[in-house]
Every structure is written in structure tokens, then in C-alpha cells.
Amino acid sequence: xxxxxxxxxxxxxxxxxxxxxxxxxxxxxxxxxxxxxxxxxxxxxxxxxxxxxxxxxxxxxxxxxxxxxxxxxxxxxxxxxxxxxxxxxxxxxxxxxxxxxxxxxxxxxxxxxxxxxxxxxxxxxxxxxxxxxxxxxxxxxxxxxxxxxxxxxxxxxxxxxxxxxxxxxxxxxxxxxxxxxxxxxxxxxxxxxxxxxxxxxxxxxxxxxxxxxxxxxxxxxxxxxxxxxxxxxxxxxxxxxxxxxxxxxxxxxxxxxxxxxxxxxxxxxxxxxxxxxxxxxxxxxxxxxxxxxxxxxxxxxxxxxxxxxxxxxxxxxxxxxxxxxxxxxxxxxxxxxxxxxxxxxxxxxxx
Numbered sequence: 001x002x003x004x005x006x007x008x009x010x011x012x013x014x015x016x017x018x019x020x021x022x023x024x025x026x027x028x029x030x031x032x033x034x035x036x037x038x039x040x041x042x043x044x045x046x047x048x049x050x051x052x053x054x055x056x057x058x059x060x061x062x063x064x065x066x067x068x069x070x071x072x073x074x075x076x077x078x079x080x081x082x083x084x085x086x087x088x089x090x091x092x093x094x095x096x097x098x099x100x101x102x103x104x105x106x107x108x109x110x111x112x113x114x115x116x117x118x119x120x121x122x123x124x125x126x127x128x129x130x131x132x133x134x135x136x137x138x139x140x141x142x143x144x145x146x147x148x149x150x151x152x153x154x155x156x157x158x159x160x161x162x163x164x165x166x167x168x169x170x171x172x173x174x175x176x177x178x179x180x181x182x183x184x185x186x187x188x189x190x191x192x193x194x195x196x197x198x199x200x201x202x203x204x205x206x207x208x209x210x211x212x213x214x215x216x217x218x219x220x221x222x223x224x225x226x227x228x229x230x231x232x233x234x235x236x237x238x239x240x241x242x243x244x245x246x247x248x249x250x251x252x253x254x255x256x257x258x259x260x261x262x263x264x265x266x267x268x269x270x271x272x273x274x275x276x277x278x279x280x281x282x283x284x285x286x287x288x289x290x291x292x293x294x295x296x297x298x299x300x301x302x303x304x305x306x307x308x309x310x311x312x313x314x315x316x317x318x319x320x321x322x323x324x325x326x327x328x329x330x331x332x333x334x335x336x337x338x339x340x341x342x343x344x345x346x347x348x349x350x351x
Contacts, residue, residue, distance in 0.1 A: 001135070003157030004121055007035050007098040011117055013043045013110055013124075014103045015065045015072045017194070018251070018270030021048065022277050023294055024103050025058070025165040027149035027158070031101070032058035034158035041095070045072060051251050056168050063092070070109025093118040099156060103149050106130050106139035123155040142292045163297055167277040169259045170252070177256035180248050185351060186218035187343070188258065188275075190266035191234050192227030192246075196327040198267050200285045202230060204336040206237035208265055211340045213240040215347060217262060220245055222254065222271065262351045265343055267331070268294065276302055281346045283339055287330045289320060301350065303342040307331040 010031060014024055021044070031040060042048055042059045049062040065072050066080040066088045079085075093116075100117045102124025104110040111131040114122050125139040125148075126132060135155040150160050191205040209219045219238070221231045223246035231246035249257060258264055258271060259278040266272035268286045273294070275282050281301045286294075288308050296302035309330050310320050317324040 001155055001157050003034055004099060006120075007038050007156075009095060009097045010035060010038050010040045010099045010101065011043055011063075011092070011095070011097045011114075011119060012040060012059075012101045012103060013065070013071075013114055015044045015048075016104070018047075019268075019273040019294065022165045022167070022270070022273040023145040024149045025167070025277070026146050026160060026162050027103065027153045028058040029161050030150060030153050030158040031156070033161045034153075034156065035099075038098075041097075043092075047251060055170060065113075068109070068113070071104075071113055089116050092116075099123070101153065101156070102133065103152060107133070107136075121156070124152055142289065145293050146297070165273070165277045166279075167255065167274065169256055169278055173252040173256035174260070176253040177249065177260065180245050180253070181257060181260055182218040182220065182243060184218050185216075185262045186220050186243075186260075187212045187263040187265065187347070188261045189219060189221045189234060189242075190223060190264065190269065190271045191221065192223040192230050193267040193269040197330045198269065198285075198287060198290065199230070199329055200267055200331050200334060200339075201329065202233040203237050204332075204334075204339070205234045205265070206239075207336045208340055208343055209234065209238045209242055210240050212263070212265075212343060212347070213238075213242070215344060217347065217351075218243065220257070220261070222246060222249065222257065263343060263346050265339065281350045283342045283346065285331050285334050285339065301346070303346065305334045305339055305342065307333045309333055 039060045042062045043065050044062050066085045097119040100114045100119035100122040102110050102114045106127030107130030122133040123135040124133050126136040127139040137151050189205050193199050213219050219242040221244045223231045225247035228246045231244050235244045258275040263281050264275040265283045268290045272284050283303045286306050291306045295304045310318050312324045312326050313328045314326040
């Protein structure tokens with residue numbers, strides 16, 4: 001489609017987690033290239049506002065969205081008051097956005113949200129149960145995320161300028177991380193993930209760590225504060241020494257650590273996507289459903305190991321067709337020998 005005339009202000013709804021932001025970056029850069037003079041406002045979370053402040057990229061500023069059902073859970077907290085929600089939309093309507101872009105799922109909750117912004121044109125995705133926007137593409141769950149969002153912004157005439165997400169690392173990020181980093185070359189193990197079904201077993205991460213250490217590389221384990229028990233387990237299972245830095249980094253320090261690492265071995269989670277966006281070689285462990293949506297496009301610096309399991313290891317339910325309540329790992333089938341081979345091969349190629 002052709003570009004929309006007279007666009008000076010753009011709002012983009014994308015109020016979710018780290019990896020979700022990374023995969024939409026090519027679409028945001030396409031918008032920036034198509035509308036170089038427009039102000040692009042990300043409607044996101046508090047972490048977006050902190051992390052993106054003064055960071056070069058396609059976003060000019062961040063507005064934190066209220067806690068609302070289907071939009072922003074804020075750690076499971078109660079929704080913001082109706083008055084707070086009304087105040088937010090009152091402010092946004094006064095912004096007089098020319099274009100509102102929904103990059104937030106099928107639209108059951110996000111399309112009414114975007115329409116309340118009062119923009120001149122609203123574009124996004126639409127599942128069968130969602131309201132219609134001015135321009136939309138069908139929402140299909142199993143679709144490569146980077147291409148999904150490029151297809152959305154193409155509705156406004158934005159053409160791709162990159163396919164691989166990239167995020168710059170700032171001096172302040174490095175300054176924060178340096179006290180926690182080894183002096184010698186090091187590799188990072190990231191054994192956590194928000195969804196337990198995406199966690200590779202701790203004993204397999206430990207085996208990878210030992211194999212890396214035997215090559216003369218220091219090993220550092222990362223994770224959030226909540227993932228400290230997982231990191232401790234991996235550290236305890238290793239036969240060689242490793243640094244446990246789970247909970248030590250803010251997001252800014254973490255991205256610097258990922259950039260400084262010689263290699264990152266991780267489950268499919270935000271830090272894996274961040275590492276790839278900084279250019280660090282990665283070895284990622286994916287469930288097949290997530291691999292369809294968010295595995296890397298390039299394979300020279302990024303190796304992917306996929307679990308093809310469809311059925312829950314507890315109840316046998318086919319989780320492609322429907323979900324079940326169990327949270328046992330769906331990626332435990334990935335062989336440690338294969339991951340070790342990829343990790344050592346990457347080390348030889350890039351160090």
C-alpha cells in the first residue's frame with residue numbers, strides 16, 4: 001500500500017516483554033524510514049521507558065500504558081482505576097496521532113485500545129473475534145514474528161530496511177556491567193525462561209558449561225532475581241568453576257554483558273533475543289512452536305536446536321491443538337551433545 005499523507009505523529013502499541021520488543025524492531029525501523037520526520041511514540045511498559053531512554057533507535061519516546069485486561073498485566077497486579085485509564089486516553093487523544101499501529105496480538109483487547117486513541121488511521125492485526133481497524137491483516141498464531149509485524153506496517157506503506165533486529169549497547173550499559181564481568185573471555189549460560197516448558201534441564205546446561213570451561217573459556221550464568229534458584233542448580237551441577245550472576249544485572253547491564261560475551265547459550269527467552277540483537281554468537285534451545293515464530297533468520301552466528309515434541313510429557317495432550325495445565329519441559333529432548341557441538345564450533349569460529 002502507499003504511504004499515508006500528512007503523518008506527523010505515530011503511536012505504536014507493543015506493551016509486553018523483552019523478546020517481544022526485539023522481534024518488532026525491523027517493523028519499527030521500516031516505519032522510521034517511511035516517515036523520517038514523524039514522532040514515533042511507543043505505548044509500552046515501564047521497562048521500555050527506562051531501557052530506551054537516550055538509546056538510538058526508531059522510538060522517540062515511550063508512554064506507559066495503564067494496567068488493563070489484555071493489555072498490560074503488570075506482574076498480575078489489579079487493573080488501574082477507571083479514572084487512571086480515562087486520564088490516559090484523554091491525554092493520548094490530545095496528542096492527535098495521525099497513525100496508530102497495533103503490534104499486539106489478534107486484537108481482541110488491543111484493537112479497541114488502539115481505536116480509543118482517536119488517530120486519523122489505525123492499522124494492525126485482526127483475529128475473528130476482534131474489532132476491525134481501518135487497515136488490517138489476518139492474525140495467524142504460527143507466523144514468523146519479524147515478518148508478521150513488517151506485514152502490518154506495510155499497510156502504511158513502510159517497506160523493510162532490515163530483517164535482523166539490532167540494538168546498540170551504550171557506554172552506560174558497559175559501565176554498569178564491568179564490575180561483574182570476568183577479565184578473561186567468557187561465555188554466558190542463561191538457563192531460565194518465564195515459561196517452565198521452555199527450560200532445558202539444568203544438568204544439560206551444566207554439561208555445556210563444563211565443556212566450555214575445558215576450552216579455556218570462563219563461564220557466567222545469568223538470570224533474573226526470580227531465576228536465582230535455577231542458576232544455583234546449574235552452578236552446583238557443574239564439575240568446573242563458574243560465576244553465578246543471576247539477579248546482579250539490570251537490563252542495561254545485562255545487554256552489555258551479552259555483548260561482551262564470546263557466546264551465549266540460552267533457552268528461548270528475552271536475553272537470547274537481546275544477545276542476537278547485539279551481534280553476539282548464540283546457541284538457542286527452542287520448542288517447535290516457538291521456533292516457528294521467533295528463531296533466527298541467519299545461521300552463521302546463531303545456532304538453533306529444536307525440540308519436536310508436540311505432546312505434553314505428563315498427560316500426552318497435543319499442545320499444538322490445545323493447551324494443558326502442566327508445566328514440565330517441552331525441550332528436554334534436545335540432546336546435550338548437539339548443543340555442546342554447536343557451542344564449541346561457534347567458539348572456534350568467532351574467538
